[in-house]
Amino acid sequence: MRRISQRCLSAVAGLAAALVVAPPASAATSTPHGRQDTQQRTQVFQLVARQTQSESLDLGKKGLSRGDELVIAEDLYRDGRKIGDHSVVCVHVHLDPDELQCVGTFALPQGQITSQALLHLPPAPSIDIAVTGGSGVFSSARGYVHTVPAGKTVRNLTFHITLDASSGH
Numbered sequence: 196m197r198r199i200s201q202r203c204l205s206a207v208a209g210l211a212a213a214l215v216v217a218p219p220a221s222a223a224t225s226t227p228h229g230r231q232d233t234q235q236r237t238q239v240f241q242l243v244a245r246q247t248q249s250e251s252l253d254l255g256k257k258g259l260s261r262g263d264e265l266v267i268a269e270d271l272y273r274d275g276r277k278i279g280d281h282s283v284v285c286v287h288v289h290l291d292p293d294e295l296q297c298v299g300t301f302a303l304p305q306g307q308i309t310s311q312a313l314l315h316l317p318p319a320p321s322i323d324i325a326v327t328g329g330s331g332v333f334s335s336a337r338g339y340v341h342t343v344p345a346g347k348t349v350r351n352l353t354f355h356i357t358l359d360a361s362s363g364h
Contacts (some may be wrong), residue, residue, distance in 0.1 A: 229327075234360035237338075239353065244269040244281055246348035262288045271301065271352075279303040285314065289339075292316070306331020310340060320344070326356060335359040 196308035252264040256258050271279040283299035293316035301308040312324040321343045338356040346353045 243272040243353045306333040
């Protein structure tokens with residue numbers, strides 16, 4: 196059975212990565228949307244993701260095969276204080292070259308943010324992950340998360356999130 200290296204695991208772990216409680220930067224814009232203008236706020240903020248658990252699941256054929264999964268849990272920090280959790284599940288969709296389809300959820304005090312990415316192994320030094328939605332104050336979230344390794348099991352995350360101001364949040 197072929198093993199995924201710890202370096203690849205940590206890179207994959209941060210890929211579907213996170214959001215901050217009180218973002219440091221915000222800008223409002225007005226964008227035409229149908230017949231009405233929709234007020235939008237763009238937020239850029241940073242978190243640190245520290246992997247706490249990971250497991251490779253050998254499903255189907257023995258050894259690495261399409262459909263095998265990688266399950267990862269991370270704690271999310273801002274200014275050294277834990278503020279949330281991140282969970283991600285990746286499925287091997289192609290072998291040689293390796294590709295993983297990953298879906299993640301970031302749980303924060305004000306709501307959740309969902310993300311998705313198709314990852315190629317070995318991973319690039321930094322990766323942008325699509326924000327696909329959310330709940331709570333993040334119910335209209337879209338944008339991306341820029342992830343950069345900061346050690347074997349740590350990644351720095353920069354969120355570039357757009358929220359509709361008219362969503363009431």
